[in-house]
Amino acid sequence: MDLRYTAEQDAFRAEARAWLEANVPKEPLPSFDTKEGFEAHRAFEKELHAGGWAMVPWPVAYGGRGANLLEWLIFEEEYYRAGAPGRVNQNGIFLLGPTIMEFGTDEQKARFLPKMAASEEVWAQGWSEPNAGSDMANIQATAVRVRDGDGDHYVINGQKTWASRGAYAHWLFGMFRTDPESERHRGLSFILVPLDAPGITVRPIEKLNGKAAFAEVFFDDARVPAEHLLGCEGKGWNVAMATAGFERGLMLRSPARFQRTAARLVELYRRNEAECAPGLRERVADCWMRAEAYTLETYRTVSRLLAGGKIGAEASLNKIFWSELDMEMHELALEILGVRGELLPRAPSATGVEDWLDGYIFALSGPIYAGTNEIQRNVIAERLLGMPR
Amino acid sequence: MDFTFDEDALLFQETVRDFLGNECTPEHVRARWDVGAAHDPALWNRLAELGIPGLLVPEAHGGLGLDERTSVLLFEEFGRAALPEPVIATVAAGAPALREIGGALADEWLPKLAAGEAIVAVGHEASPFVSDADVADLLLLPVDDAIHAVRPADCELVFEPSNDPSRRLFSVGFDPGATPRAAVAEGARAVAGDLLVRGSLAAAAELLGATDRMIELSAEYTGQRHQFGKPIGSFQAVKHQLADCKVKLEYARPVVHRAAHSVATAHPDRALHVSMAKVAAGDAATFTARRALQVHGAIGYTWEQDLHLWMRRAWSLEQAYGKSARHRQNVESWILAEDARLGPGATFRAA
Numbered sequence: 001m002d003l004r005y006t007a008e009q010d011a012f013r014a015e016a017r018a019w020l021e022a023n024v025p026k027e028p029l030p031s032f033d034t035k036e037g038f039e040a041h042r043a044f045e046k047e048l049h050a051g052g053w054a055m056v057p058w059p060v061a062y063g064g065r066g067a068n069l070l071e072w073l074i075f076e077e078e079y080y081r082a083g084a085p086g087r088v089n090q091n092g093i094f095l096l097g098p099t100i101m102e103f104g105t106d107e108q109k110a111r112f113l114p115k116m117a118a119s120e121e122v123w124a125q126g127w128s129e130p131n132a133g134s135d136m137a138n139i140q141a142t143a144v145r146v147r148d149g150d151g152d153h154y155v156i157n158g159q160k161t162w163a164s165r166g167a168y169a170h171w172l173f174g175m176f177r178t179d180p181e182s183e184r185h186r187g188l189s190f191i192l193v194p195l196d197a198p199g200i201t202v203r204p205i206e207k208l209n210g211k212a213a214f215a216e217v218f219f220d221d222a223r224v225p226a227e228h229l230l231g232c233e234g235k236g237w238n239v240a241m242a243t244a245g246f247e248r249g250l251m252l253r254s255p256a257r258f259q260r261t262a263a264r265l266v267e268l269y270r271r272n273e274a275e276c277a278p279g280l281r282e283r284v285a286d287c288w289m290r291a292e293a294y295t296l297e298t299y300r301t302v303s304r305l306l307a308g309g310k311i312g313a314e315a316s317l318n319k320i321f322w323s324e325l326d327m328e329m330h331e332l333a334l335e336i337l338g339v340r341g342e343l344l345p346r347a348p349s350a351t352g353v354e355d356w357l358d359g360y361i362f363a364l365s366g367p368i369y370a371g372t373n374e375i376q377r378n379v380i381a382e383r384l385l386g387m388p389r
Numbered sequence: 390m391d392f393t394f395d396e397d398a399l400l401f402q403e404t405v406r407d408f409l410g411n412e413c414t415p416e417h418v419r420a421r422w423d424v425g426a427a428h429d430p431a432l433w434n435r436l437a438e439l440g441i442p443g444l445l446v447p448e449a450h451g452g453l454g455l456d457e458r459t460s461v462l463l464f465e466e467f468g469r470a471a472l473p474e475p476v477i478a479t480v481a482a483g484a485p486a487l488r489e490i491g492g493a494l495a496d497e498w499l500p501k502l503a504a505g506e507a508i509v510a511v512g513h514e515a516s517p518f519v520s521d522a523d524v525a526d527l528l529l530l531p532v533d534d535a536i537h538a539v540r541p542a543d544c545e546l547v548f549e550p551s552n553d554p555s556r557r558l559f560s561v562g563f564d565p566g567a568t569p570r571a572a573v574a575e576g577a578r579a580v581a582g583d584l585l586v587r588g589s590l591a592a593a594a595e596l597l598g599a600t601d602r603m604i605e606l607s608a609e610y611t612g613q614r615h616q617f618g619k620p621i622g623s624f625q626a627v628k629h630q631l632a633d634c635k636v637k638l639e640y641a642r643p644v645v646h647r648a649a650h651s652v653a654t655a656h657p658d659r660a661l662h663v664s665m666a667k668v669a670a671g672d673a674a675t676f677t678a679r680r681a682l683q684v685h686g687a688i689g690y691t692w693e694q695d696l697h698l699w700m701r702r703a704w705s706l707e708q709a710y711g712k713s714a715r716h717r718q719n720v721e722s723w724i725l726a727e728d729a730r731l732g733p734g735a736t737f738r739a740a
Binding site: 078302 | 392608611619632647651725731733735
């Protein structure tokens with residue numbers, strides 16, 4: 001155990017910091033849940049990609065930097081420190097990308113990863129259906145394999161919902177029932193679907209803040225080339241579990257994001273201390289400590305992975321911890337702001353409210369998406385503690 | 390940057406876990422309680438054969454010359470076994486304090502301590518009480534700007550029974566003017582400060598072990614106990630309580646491990662890191678004690694069930710070497726200081 005950065009790691013940090021200082025937009029971009037913001041974020045992703053910083057831990061051949069996970073952590077720290085834009089293609093780069101690397105054919109890797117790294121193609125998730133939420137094995141959308149004059153295809157019918165980034169994304173990944181006789185988690189396949197294919201209708205859904213963050217997607221005899229099957233037909237559940245692990249686990253929620261929020265929370269408290277109720281000081285310290293704990297646990301996990309370890313059901317611990325921390329930090333910020341806490345930033349008296357309210361609304365989704373925290377608690381109890389099903 | 394433990398440290402941990410699994414059973418702990426004691430000289434001798442008392446004693450003084458990057462794992466095992474021995478005072482706090490004081494006092498006492506022939510009890514500013522003073526051969530007591538090295542025979546010891554029979558507290562009366570001062574002024578303040586930091590770290594590590602054991606006992610019990618025709622552990626209302634304990638435990642662990650690294654490498658912010666560790670481990674343990682009792686139901690509320698051996702450890706170790714509230718205040722002052730370095734990238738930086 002040696003918790004000091006090497007000279008190479010320090011140099012890597014300095015290089016990342018210099019690039020970000022020169023290239024991160026000075027003004028925040030509009031939300032990527034608007035068409036304008038979506039394109040502005042893609043434009044920034046192109047710059048990031050051109051600078052070689054889009055996918056730090058990916059192989060160079062797929063548009064990455066070929067760095068290790070520790071360097072990725074350092075990059076993330078610098079990225080959040082610089083206040084750089086959110087990653088509009090996070091479903092692709094953090095979730096599907098690693099899944100393709102694990103399950104994809106060489107052709108699929110070459111076809112999808114470079115365009116993903118450059119955000120030329122932005123991805124949406126297609127897990128949930130009206131009757132398959134926490135009970136994901138109840139998926140009913142079907143994909144029937146057809147070989148005819150047009151080639152080898154899946155013909156897809158059914159509906160997906162809560163497709164994150166679905167409003168503006170180009171592609172969707174999801175699970176479909178390829179064996180009509182099958183039940184539960186058997187007979188499902190993981191398929192990559194171009195959202196501009198005939199027979200697909202995307203209907204954006206406004207989320208709690210009124211922006212079109214996700215969508216319903218309807219499939220009416222939509223034809224998708226069979227080569228877009230990821231992994232084996234009928235084994236989609238295994239592929240999806242890997243993706244879900246990436247979502248709950250390491251990549252999507254790097255600790256820097258929560259450290260930045262915690263540091264801003266301390267700053268907010270310091271500025272408003274005179275008006276704060278006595279108990280808030282302790283809660284601020286508690287949140288800051290938890291953000292540090294999350295960071296330390298991530299460094300521990302990365303060290304373990306670099307030494308050849310794997311992430312399993314522990315990803316569920318992770319998901320509960322960051323989502324509840326994020327919510328509490330934002331709740332606490334609104335309490336510190338007192339009567340101004342309910343004001344939208346454009347209200348004339350909204351001095352110093354920053355974006356805490358918007359952040360709060362976003363944080364509220366954390367315990368719900370990527371598998372509700374109740375589902376995660378079941379996973380922890382059954383798989384980590386060995387409690388009966 | 391590497392957050393993994395050395396193979397040797399992990400192997401030592403396994404050895405100690407197996408040893409205590411056989412030697413420090415719940416029956417052993419209860420037997421000590423029954424005779425109104427905690428420390429057992431026979432068990433202490435066996436621990437000395439493993440080198441435990443001298444873990445942090447330099448090899449030149451007959452110890453193993455290891456640091457907190459090993460001892461933190463062993464203290465977790467002491468907590469898992471609810472070991473009622475004065476390990477925190479003697480091994481984690483006393484030995485390094487003697488090492489830092491140095492000179493004739495260290496030359497006289499460290500070899501005896503490492504051989505298991507002397508027990509050291511320590512005082513500190515976070516509590517007026519000294520634990521295990523009655524079985525100690527030497528007391529290290531900070532008074533004002535000095536540390537006094539005192540023989541128990543030269544003190545008046547008043548037993549202060551605690552909620553945890555394994556934690557034997559004493560009020561210690563002695564005449565500072567009549568006893569030699571082992572360290573004074575700056576040196577004494579540094580030793581006294583580090584003594585409290587090291588004790589807190591060891592208590593935090595024991596709290597991890599106690600928490601882990603309570604979760605394990607609860608998962609086991611709720612898998613066996615049937616109601617409504619099913620094991621109660623199959624109900625989500627029960628599962629989720631223990632899942633919450635597991636989350637708290639696993640996010641306290643790296644905080645404790647980092648604090649151990651900071652103490653071992655004399656990081657300038659080690660006191661902060663240890664305060665964070667004590668808060669995280671104390672919260673995880675007291676939270677888990679409550680939940681473990683709840684899922685055990687009435688049987689957990691009996692003296693006969695073993696759960697309370699660890700519940701009492703959780704409560705008393707949360708008190709030991711500074712309560713969570715005290716340590717949380719340290720953190721508050723640190724993060725609210727003008728020049729505090731917070732945010733992404735600051736975690737492993739020196740002040």
